[in-house]
Amino acid sequence: MANGPFGIDPEGFERALRGTGAELSDLLGKAGAYLNRVDQVGVGALSSLLGQFVGPQRPPAPEDETTGATGSGVWAIYTVEEDGQAMIDQVFPNELEALRAHRDNTDDRRRVRFLPYGVPASVLDAP
Secondary structure, three states, X not given: OOOOOOOOOHHHHHHHHHHHHHHHHHXXXXXXXXXXXXXXXXXXXXXXXXXXXXXXXXXXXXXXXXXXXXXXXXXEEEEEOOOOOEEEEEEEOOHHHHHHHHOOOOOOOEEEEEEEOOOOHHHHOOO
């Protein structure tokens, strides 16, 4: 047990650390030279270095705004009658108010839906 509990010679361990330190120092020197060269070209050093590891990222495609997202419509609570026609009971300016008014509903024929301006209420009719 002259080499410690793990069987590693302390002098050998120290030599390995010195060698690794020299290699790491050499690597950092090369990286610094590369970054200086890139900066002279006019490109940001960090973005250029990271660009080699991370591909270019495109911004997400813009999504078309829906009528519900723009708020140009109303939230309707309606009941579908036996013959399939929808009868609007109440109209609300936003979804939260409509859902609050509908939360204690026990009638499965009564529903909540967004209705854009200009769309006839007949779209709520059952097929």
